[in-house]
Amino acid sequence: MELDFNSPKPIYLQMVDEVKKALARGxxxxxxxxxSHKERAHISKVNPNTVQRAYQEMEREGLTETLRGQGTFIKNDPTLLVQIRSEMAQAAVKNFIEEMRGLGIEPEETERILRSQLYKGNEGG
Amino acid sequence: MELDFNSPKPIYLQMVDEVKKALARGxxxxxxxxxSHKERAHISKVNPNTVQRAYQEMEREGLTETLRGQGTFIKNDPTLLVQIRSEMAQAAVKNFIEEMRGLGIEPEETERILRSQLYKGNEGG
Amino acid sequence: MELDFNSPKPIYLQMVDEVKKALARGxxxxxxxxxSHKERAHISKVNPNTVQRAYQEMEREGLTETLRGQGTFIKNDPTLLVQIRSEMAQAAVKNFIEEMRGLGIEPEETERILRSQLYKGNEGG
Amino acid sequence: MELDFNSPKPIYLQMVDEVKKALARGxxxxxxxxxSHKERAHISKVNPNTVQRAYQEMEREGLTETLRGQGTFIKNDPTLLVQIRSEMAQAAVKNFIEEMRGLGIEPEETERILRSQLYKGNEGG
DNA sequence: GTGGTCTAGACCACT
DNA sequence: GTGGTCTAGACCACC
Incomplete structure (x- = not known):
């Protein structure tokens, strides 16, 4: 949700991910x-140029389109939402599975650990 | 094991993680x-300075200890393996859950997607 | 005729060129x-200010003249058409030749490539 | 060959084109x-950031690859040269033909004008 | 020294 | 006011 200024992941890429997630969440x-990049910069307490770089990256990925002097818009493509959502979910799952395999943890155990954590915040939060 | 030179995550931290994973996997x-850092540098095609920094980091975290003139050793602490393993697994799970929640995907759906991927490449790998 | 809103070339200059080309084409x-700039703005889906700037530029170049309350007119100079046409053609040729030389392509090859493309879409268009 | 600081075409894109042309010319x-971007910046009297942006663009287009701390290299793909060369030549030809058609100039006339200019600088230069 | 990111602030084209 | 480019200069990770 928030930007992590200490993450090695560049801020502008974090911002791209934020937009993708907001899209996925509806x-x-x-x-x-x-x-606008200036407004966003103000909100996120980041330099406008950094926001602009994030916006450029989104445009490059076909996520947004820009209208000269009017602003930046999420591309009006109905399949976009589903695409992004499944793309990011697949990436997260793949990454998680690889991580657990890297630790030598069996699939059954991975599933068990996930379940033990997955429904926790549901009641408490 | 597999360093990603284009990842924003510093190489030396990737190397620390590799050692932890190898430990977790047994x-x-x-x-x-x-x-030795020279040997490791040669194997991983990485600058010796980078390896040295990874080794420093591991020592700082209490993962290894260096014996003058003898080399660097995984600390002889029987609880280490279990510690590292569960630490990293918890981190991976937490990260995964947050990622999926960030995408607005329900726990049940998360579990379903994980299962659909988890048992796939298991026989081959 | 066809404005490219993503071109680095300012819209108003593109509009000037369009008028010149329409003149050259007869x-x-x-x-x-x-x-009027309002009408033009509506047709081209462009801001009236942009059209006005294009009209200013044309007037500055001696291409048009404005009669108070009557509108803007192509200057009634019989040599204008020939002038513009040869001017723009020379510029296009010069630019093309430089481009091909910049790619290290020999004149003979340039001529060959041009011919291979020049008579292709001619019947359909 | 040289950068045109007054062109509406961004400098960083001009620099990308320069590299492509140098590649096409062998x-x-x-x-x-x-x-390095610093060296190039010094040579071209341009800000290092501008060069870096050009280099980023080239990497994005698959023209170059970068090795952390070692520098930026033309991608070692034997087909690259031919690809770039024909790509740029086709674009130049297409652009030229459209320009001349936009002026209402017949293909035969286009060819004639081209020829009249094409072999001029060959003797004089 | 090399590439990568970020900040800060300026100028421009277009709305 | 909005996006786009450019300059200037800082800090970091890696070689």
Whole structure:
């Protein structure tokens, strides 16, 4: 949700991920205008150039489109949401499985550990 | 084992993780000698300075100890393996759960997706 | 005719070129009235200010003249058409030749490539 | 050959084109190291960041690859040269033909004008 | 020294 | 005010 300024992952890439996640969660929809880079910079307490780089990256990935002088918009492609969502979910799962295999943990154990954590915050939070 | 030179995560931290994973998998054991930084540098095609920094980090974390003139050894602490293993597993699980929640994916769905991937490449690998 | 909003070339200059080309093609003639900037703005889906700037530029270049309350007209100069046409053609040729030389392509090869493309889409267009 | 600081085309894109042209002309070859962004910046009297942006763009296009701490290299792909060369030549030809058609100039006339200019600088230069 | 990121602030084209 | 480019200069990870 928040930017981690100490992460080795560049801020501008974190911002791209934030937009993708907001889209996946339905907080952003295709066609929506996203804040100008100056506004976003102010909100996130980041330099406008950094935001702009994030926006450039999103445009490059086909996630957004920009209208000269009007602003930046989530691309109005109905398949976008599903695409991004499954793309990111697959990546997260793949990464997790590899991590656990790297630790020599068996699939059954991986599943067990996940389950033990997965439903915890559900009651408490 | 597999360093990603384009990852934003510093190489030396990737190397620390590799040692931890090898320990978790049982490929390294407490008391084992690990290669000299020169040797390791050669194997991993990495600058010796980078390896040295990884070794420093491991020592700082209490993972290894250096014996003058004899080399660097995994600390001979029987609880180490279990500690590292569960520490890293917890971190991976936590990260995965957060990632999926960030995408607005429900726990049940998360579990389902994981299972669909978890038992796939298991026979081949 | 076809504005490229993502081109680095300013829209207003693209519009000037469009008028020149229409003149060269004979679609506009010296003395012709061109649409008011509001009308043009509506047709081209461009901000009226941008059109106005294009019109200013054309006037500055001696391409048009404005009659108070009557509108903007292509200058009634019989040599204008020939001038513009040869001017733009020379510029295009010069630019093309430089481009091909920049790629290290010999004149003979340039001619060959041009011919191979030049007579292709001619019947359909 | 030289950068045009007054062109509407961004400098960093001009620099990308320069590298492509040098490759097409055989002045650069796959595998070659290109100057560091600082060095290039000094040579071209441009800010290092601008050069870096050009280099990023080239990497994004698959034209170069970068080795952490070692520098930036033309990708060692034997087909690259031919690809780039024909890609750029086709683009130049297409652009030229469209320009001339936009001026209402017939293919035969286009060919004639080209020829009249093409072999000029050959003797004089 | 080399590439990568970030900040800060300026100028421009277009709305 | 909005995006796009550019300059200037700092800090970091790696060689």
């Amino acid at each position: 907080e952003l929809s295709p066609g929506d205008k996203i804040p | 490929e390294l054991s407490p008391g084992d000698k690990i290669p | 679609e506009l003639s010296p003395g012709d009235k061109i649409p | 002045e650069l070859s796959p595998g070659d190291k290109i100057p």
